[in-house]
Each structure stands twice: as C-alpha cells, then as structure tokens.
Amino acid sequence: MSRDSVLVTADWAEKNIGADNVVFVEVDEDTTAYDGGHIPGAVKIDWKTELQDPVRRDFVNKQQFEALLSRKGIAGDDLVVLYGGNNNWFAAYAYWYFKLYGHEQVRLLDGGRKKWELDGRPYTKDVPARPATNYVAKEQDGSIRAFRDDVLAAIGSHNLVDVRSPDEYAGRLNAPAHLPQEQSQRPGHVPTAISVPWSKAANEDGTFKSDEELRKLYLDAGIDESKPTIAYCRIGERSSHTWFALHELLGYSDVRNYDGSWTEYGSLVGVPVALGDEPGEA
Amino acid sequence: MSIDGCGAPEQGAPLPASVDVAKETVISGVVRAGDAPVEGAYVRLLDSTGEFTAEVVTSPAGEFRFFAAPGTWTLRALSRAGNGDATVSVDRGINQVAVSVAA
Known part of the structure; x- marks a missing residue:
C-alpha cells in the first residue's frame, strides 16, 4: 500500500492550505489547542462531545456521523486531512471512523500538531465558515x-x-x-x-x-x-x-x-x- | 479533568481533588530556555530503559505533570527553542523537576 494514499507530509499540507476540495480537520479530546491556533482553514472536531454518543457507551452512529459532517461542511468527495495533538491518537481514531463510514478520500497528517509546531509552521485563530453539506455515509464496515x-x-x-x-x-x-x-x-x-x-x-x-x-x-x-x-x-x-x-x-x-x-x-x-x-x- | 479519555489534561491546573498524593507519584516541573519558561514544549516521560511512557504539552507557564511510579525516569523536552533532558529518581508524593532546553 502506498503511503501517499493514507498519509500527507507537513510540506504537502502547507502547500495545500486553501486548496479546493481539501478539508483540514483537527481532532482532539481537548480542543483548547485548536482555539489557541490551528492550521489555516481547519475545522475542529471534539472527540468527546462530537464523536461519542452522549448517552450510550459507543461512538456516533451513521445518522449522527452524517449530521456531524454536514454541519462541519464536509462533502463526500472532499479529501479530508486529519491531524491533532497526542501524536495524532484522536486524529487516527477519527480516521478509523471515516473509514468505518466509508469516506473515500481521507489522509492523516504525518506528525500531527507536534511536527507542525516543532517545524514552526503557520497557525491561525480564525475559524472558517463552511456552508453545510448533505453528507451521506455508508453502513459501518464491520x-x-x-x-x-x-x-x-x-x-x-x-x-x-x-x-x-x-x-x-x-x-x-x-x-x-x-x-x-x-x-x-x-x-x-x-x-x-x-x-x-x-x-x-x-x-x-x-x-x-x-x-x-x-x-x-x-x-x-x-x-x-x-x-x-x-x-x-x-x-x-x-x-x-x-x-x-x-x-x-x-x-x-x-x-x-x-x-x-x-x-x-x-x-x-x-x-x-x-x-x-x-x-x-x- | 477527564479520566475517560487518554488525552493529556491541562498542565498547570491544580491537582484534581480525587488525586491522593499519598498514593500517586507525581512528577511535575517547568521547562525553561535560559530563565524563560517554554510554553507548548512537548515533554516525554521515558522509563529507566529509555522507553517512551507518556507525553504532555507544557502550559503557558512552561509547566508539565505526570503520574508515574517510584523509580528512575527521564524527562525529554522538545520545543521550537530546542531540546533537553533531565533524569530523576522519584518516590511517592510530588516530585519537582526542572528541564532546560537549548538549540
């Protein structure tokens, strides 16, 4: 399997900020890092409040996942680049969800926030406004x-x-x-x-x-x-x-x-x- | 403070009331470059064999904190201001450690 189909480098990511059909998504358990600065154009997903069911011990079901991605302005044919803190743990978890629900084009940013930070790459506090979509997920891939x-x-x-x-x-x-x-x-x-x-x-x-x-x-x-x-x-x-x-x-x-x-x-x-x-x- | 997830809690916040410092081995301290605290440094806790155990990001005051076990540990800090290490021998209770980084 080619690394290019699952991972992107920080260099690639920096060159593709603002590119059409590329959506950066920061995923963390503690989203204060995003609030203090994130990759320009990135939307945030809160692992705890947005990816977990609020009542049962389980993660979001198909309908909840569809509602979440629609709200975030992510379309089914977007290339989604996930990254986060904690060495990409929660970003990797989200990557697994995207795969479970059949999203075609999803990548992990190699090194996540840490490499981005240590490289001294740009951050912004601006929160992007993305129009809502009508995201349709596939059935969970068991x-x-x-x-x-x-x-x-x-x-x-x-x-x-x-x-x-x-x-x-x-x-x-x-x-x-x-x-x-x-x-x-x-x-x-x-x-x-x-x-x-x-x-x-x-x-x-x-x-x-x-x-x-x-x-x-x-x-x-x-x-x-x-x-x-x-x-x-x-x-x-x-x-x-x-x-x-x-x-x-x-x-x-x-x-x-x-x-x-x-x-x-x-x-x-x-x-x-x-x-x-x-x-x-x- | 969450113990549901595995993400690192806010560093520098007061110890949660549920933490019994008579039972826990807390390793805490500040990362500095010269005299200045380093915010946003990545502090890695390595065990006595050098194996990675945990990692946190320092608070605006450069603070970090781990809940470990009695023994010898190495703290390795990575930051835009440079990297640095400190090796410490700790026991139950609160153990204060300073880590200096330099380019």
Whole structure:
C-alpha cells in the first residue's frame, strides 16, 4: 500500500492550505489547542462531545456521523486531512471512523500538531465558515472493528496486540502516566496478547516510522502475518494509531481495532486476565 | 479533568481533588530556555530503559505533570527553542523537576 494514499507530509499540507476540495480537520479530546491556533482553514472536531454518543457507551452512529459532517461542511468527495495533538491518537481514531463510514478520500497528517509546531509552521485563530453539506455515509464496515467476544475468540489463535505502555500491559499502571491512576477495572492484559507500545511505531517528532522499521517491529514482537490481528489499548485511540500502522501503512488485510479496549475488557466478569511482562497462556 | 479519555489534561491546573498524593507519584516541573519558561514544549516521560511512557504539552507557564511510579525516569523536552533532558529518581508524593532546553 502506498503511503501517499493514507498519509500527507507537513510540506504537502502547507502547500495545500486553501486548496479546493481539501478539508483540514483537527481532532482532539481537548480542543483548547485548536482555539489557541490551528492550521489555516481547519475545522475542529471534539472527540468527546462530537464523536461519542452522549448517552450510550459507543461512538456516533451513521445518522449522527452524517449530521456531524454536514454541519462541519464536509462533502463526500472532499479529501479530508486529519491531524491533532497526542501524536495524532484522536486524529487516527477519527480516521478509523471515516473509514468505518466509508469516506473515500481521507489522509492523516504525518506528525500531527507536534511536527507542525516543532517545524514552526503557520497557525491561525480564525475559524472558517463552511456552508453545510448533505453528507451521506455508508453502513459501518464491520471488518475493521472488533467487539469483546471477538477478542475472547482470538485468545491463543489470532494476533492480539496490546499497544499500551509496558507498565500498563504488565498491570503495574492502570492508565497512561499523564493521568491519575485510580480506575475501577482490573489491571493486566488479554492473555496471549503481545506488547507493542504504540509509541514504537512513531518517531520522536510524531511521524510514523518507515515501512521497513514498522514491519521489523511487529515481526520481532511476534506478529504472525498469516493470521488476523486485533489491536487494543485503554479506550481505543492509541490502538487506532497502531491499526493505522498495520492496516493502512503495512497493508495487512485483516486488522481490527477493539475500541472497547481495556476499560471494557478489564471490567468484564469471568474473563481471563494475564499479569506481568509475558503474554501468558491461552 | 477527564479520566475517560487518554488525552493529556491541562498542565498547570491544580491537582484534581480525587488525586491522593499519598498514593500517586507525581512528577511535575517547568521547562525553561535560559530563565524563560517554554510554553507548548512537548515533554516525554521515558522509563529507566529509555522507553517512551507518556507525553504532555507544557502550559503557558512552561509547566508539565505526570503520574508515574517510584523509580528512575527521564524527562525529554522538545520545543521550537530546542531540546533537553533531565533524569530523576522519584518516590511517592510530588516530585519537582526542572528541564532546560537549548538549540
């Protein structure tokens, strides 16, 4: 798979600010970064209030996604370039949604806000006015989404990739180290899941590593390329980043993101949990 | 403050009341270039093997904060003003660390 069909560089992005049919979308959990400055012309999507269902624990359904994109002024044939903070975690999550709902032309900005910032590229506080569209989404593509029963069925038979930090994997931490640690769920990982922290797929400046580096990373960690793969983390956004690396960059055909991730699995009654640094037995 | 998501909360805000500093190992401090605090620096928390653990963006006053565990950690700051590292040994409670960056 060609990188050009899924990623754009910061140089490409800067040259295409204001281009016809190109819409930059900043996606974050905390949108104060956008408010303080964003890529000129970019619209914002708030991961928490606009991409999650306000009542059920699930993300927006087809009708909600259509209403959101229509409101943002995004058309079905626009080339959507997603970027954000946190090394593009939430942008990668949004990319996965766009793919789930069948958007044809979507790219991730390599390096996201971080590279843009470190490069000293231009920001604006101006919020663009885009006329509303009548966006029509496709039915959800179930082939890239895993549910808890898929994860249980994959133990010991398919690739399970835990992309959290090593301490979260082993059960020594319950959450990433920039968050308080008090959580209700049990610590640990899904038995037989290998540990490949999302961060190993990224360079320090937030860009993705080369295809050669990525392939070596996952093969060395024990991925079997002949088997389907499910990636998970704590809430599904870091694993979207790894889903992007495996499915979009390396072109592995059967890769699903388990968006329920550890906050769901670690709260289930009666499921197996492994502690420590080793994958454990099925 | 959200613990629903995984994004980094606002740096420099007061510790949430739900955080028990007797149990948490808080690593906090300020990134400076010379004497000036650096806003918008990316601070990466690396474990004792150099493995990436977490990353936050500094507040307007250059502040950052992590919730880690007792042990040795490296803080690596990236910014338009340059990069810099600091290695620290921390225990439970609030641990203050200064990180300097230079081009």
